[in-house]
Amino acid sequence: MIKPLIQETSPIIATLDDLAKLANYSFMDSLNCDPDAKVNGRDHTPRQVFTGHYVPVNPTPIEDPKYVAHSKNFFRELGFADSMAKSADFVRVFSGDIAHVPEPMRKIGWACGYALSIFGTEYYQQCPFQTGNGYGDGRAISVLEAVINGQRWEMQLKGGGRTPYCRGADGRAVLRSSVREFLAQEHMHALGVPTSRSLSLYVSKTEKVRRPWYSEGSRSQDPDMLVSEAVAISTRVAPSFIRVGQLELFGRRARKMEHPRAMEELEHIVLHLIDREYDDVIDQKLTTAEKVVLLAREFLNRLTSLVANWIRVGYCQGNFNSDNCAAGGFTLDYGPFGFCDMFNRHYQSWTGGGHHYSFLNQPVAAERNFHMFCSALRPLLMAHQDCLAQLDEIQSAFPKVMKAQMEKMWAAKLGLGAFHATLFNELITLMEQTSVDYTMFFRELSMVPDDIGLLKKSFYKSSTYHADSEEMDKRWSTWLTKWKSLTQPCSREALSRQMKLVNPKYSLREWFMVPAYQQADTGDYSLIQELQKVMTQPYAEQSKDVEEKYYRLKPLELFGVGGSSHLSCSS
Ligand SMILES: Nc1ncnc2c1ncn2[C@@H]1O[C@H](COP(=O)(O)OP(=O)(O)OP(=O)(O)O)[C@@H](O)[C@H]1O
Numbered sequence: 011m012i013k014p015l016i017q018e019t020s021p022i023i024a025t026l027d028d029l030a031k032l033a034n035y036s037f038m039d040s041l042n043c044d045p046d047a048k049v050n051g052r053d054h055t056p057r058q059v060f061t062g063h064y065v066p067v068n069p070t071p072i073e074d075p076k077y078v079a080h081s082k083n084f085f086r087e088l089g090f091a092d093s094m095a096k097s098a099d100f101v102r103v104f105s106g107d108i109a110h111v112p113e114p115m116r117k118i119g120w121a122c123g124y125a126l127s128i129f130g131t132e133y134y135q136q137c138p139f140q141t142g143n144g145y146g147d148g149r150a151i152s153v154l155e156a157v158i159n160g161q162r163w164e165m166q167l168k169g170g171g172r173t174p175y176c177r178g179a180d181g182r183a184v185l186r187s188s189v190r191e192f193l194a195q196e197h198m199h200a201l202g203v204p205t206s207r208s209l210s211l212y213v214s215k216t217e218k219v220r221r222p223w224y225s226e227g228s229r230s231q232d233p234d235m236l237v238s239e240a241v242a243i244s245t246r247v248a249p250s251f252i253r254v255g256q257l258e259l260f261g262r263r264a265r266k267m268e269h270p271r272a273m274e275e276l277e278h279i280v281l282h283l284i285d286r287e288y289d290d291v292i293d294q295k296l297t298t299a300e301k302v303v304l305l306a307r308e309f310l311n312r313l314t315s316l317v318a319n320w321i322r323v324g325y326c327q328g329n330f331n332s333d334n335c336a337a338g339g340f341t342l343d344y345g346p347f348g349f350c351d352m353f354n355r356h357y358q359s360w361t362g363g364g365h366h367y368s369f370l371n372q373p374v375a376a377e378r379n380f381h382m383f384c385s386a387l388r389p390l391l392m393a394h395q396d397c398l399a400q401l402d403e404i405q406s407a408f409p410k411v412m413k414a415q416m417e418k419m420w421a422a423k424l425g426l427g428a429f430h431a432t433l434f435n436e437l438i439t440l441m442e443q444t445s446v447d448y449t450m451f452f453r454e455l456s457m458v459p460d461d462i463g464l465l466k467k468s469f470y471k472s473s474t475y476h477a478d479s480e481e482m483d484k485r486w487s488t489w490l491t492k493w494k495s496l497t498q499p500c501s502r503e504a505l506s507r508q509m510k511l512v513n514p515k516y517s518l519r520e521w522f523m524v525p526a527y528q529q530a531d532t533g534d535y536s537l538i539q540e541l542q543k544v545m546t547q548p549y550a551e552q553s554k555d556v557e558e559k560y561y562r563l564k565p566l567e568l569f570g571v572g573g574s575s576h577l578s579c580s581s
């Protein structure tokens with residue numbers, strides 16, 4: 011899990027000067043800089059980066075930045091005054107201009123290289139040089155590390171312009187994708203799922219880029235037009251942004267002995283990861299080999315728990331490559347993601363994702379990433395056969411640990427003391443044959459209903475259901491009776507209360523976000539604010555108005571519509 015958040019404090023950081031005083035650049039200070047880096051940070055053209063953990067690179071500010079949103083909750087947790095989000099110097103920094111920051115903040119940012127594995131296979135084709143030396147943060151640039159109330163945070167701009175890893179692309183993010191990531195991070199946090207957090211979001215009043223997208227109402231899989239969209243910079247925050255792919259980059263270099271310092275660089279990044287994400291569970295005094303074993307064990311626990319949580323809340327990452335898998339065990343990169351409306355085990359809203367990254371296949375995808383993680387660590391254990399054997403054991407334990415996490419999660423969702431395979435399998439079959447809304451079904455079940463009347467609110471009613479609805483209703487009634495006989499022996503109220511804590515009422519469905527980013531494009535941010543409010547209390551009943559608007563089946567006419575049901579471009 012991400013480290014527990016600090017207790018809420020009254021705002022003590024009210025200006026950029028206050029924040030600057032807390033700056034502490036451990037990433038830049040304790041890791042290796044690319045020796046070929048440009049001193050002035052104007053390193054904005056694709057090139058091979060052969061060594062080093064980071065490239066110092068300056069963000070390219072967006073033109074005429076304008077405030078769109080900030081996370082009030084996260085500001086409060088950090089002790090930031092809300093007024094700061096609209097103050098000129100804060101806007102300037104978090105819209106990409108770090109040339110005038112107060113000391114000890116630095117006038118330079120940094121981007122990192124990483125490797126790519128897709129479903130457990132190493133890829134090099136995505137690198138323009140076919141070597142893997144040109145792949146990494148193409149548009150993500152970190153600008154600040156600060157220790158705030160004892161907790162270290164890294165702040166990273168997304169869409170902050172080109173880096174040596176941009177592969178010829180523009181380094182920008184558009185408002186649409188930035189709004190999606192901004193809202194999703196805070197929703198996920200409120201759902202109790204570890205994640206990077208949202209700090210702020212600024213859009214350019216004048217700068218635009220072209221992206222492939224869907225024409226109004228298009229049912230095409232692939233975008234059918236090019237649209238000109240405003241660029242934006244969102245800032246996300248996490249204890250670190252180290253990805254499995256990043257460890258892989260150094261692991262591959264060490265394995266192939268690509269340069270004399272390859273092994274040392276691998277050890278360095280792994281120890282840094284431990285320091286940033288695992289220092290509360292791994293004793294500093296241990297040897298590197300011992301630390302590596304503990305790291306693998308802890309990541310196994312975090313990753314399996316994370317994926318079980320994703321499935322609990324109906325989240326599909328969509329593109330769970332190793333470069334989108336945070337080594338700290340939290341959710342990262344809300345591009346091709348989606349929250350499931352109609353339950354389907356193969357649910358996947360990203361058209362490039364395929365079955366391998368679909369909803370209920372996420373545990374398998376996670377296992378592939380875990381294997382890549384272990385492979386990256388292996389070179390460090392070559393001289394420690396006992397530790398190597400332990401790592402192998404941890405790696406082979408993945409399916410067992412994942413299964414246990416999934417069963418625990420399904421049992422909790424169903425209010426059962428223990429997982430019941432037959433009951434569960436019958437349910438999944440019924441859900442698919444009927445076509446039910448994933449979120450609404452579990453929330454209605456959490457009411458512990460006497461009959462299937464309430465559950466039917468969540469039915470989209472497929473053709474299979476329509477073909478013999480009487481028979482289907484009978485099967486549902488039988489299932490409900492059986493379920494009730496197996497639930498925890500407590501009062502209905504207690505069971506309902508407990509189930510509502512794991513079954514959210516509100517989820518950030520794609521079709522809620524479409525009007526929000528469309529409105530935002532016209533300068534109206536009210537729907538973003540409304541979604542921020544509703545989706546940061548996903549377990550609360552909230553008002554009747556909110557319920558009518560956001561606790562609803564997806565309108566049938568939106569199924570199959572590009573942008574609302576599926577998307578191809580996430581940038
Ligand atoms: N417009 C762009 N300009 C430069 N690089 C880009 C752009 N869009 C994506 N990339 C890079 O392509 C790679 C794959 O993109 P992907 O959609 O996974 O990441 P992302 O959404 O940009 O970022 P992240 O994983 O940092 O959240 C990443 O390395 C990313 O930096």
Ligand SMILES: [Mg+2]
Binds near residue numbers: 334
């Ligand atoms: Mg990514």
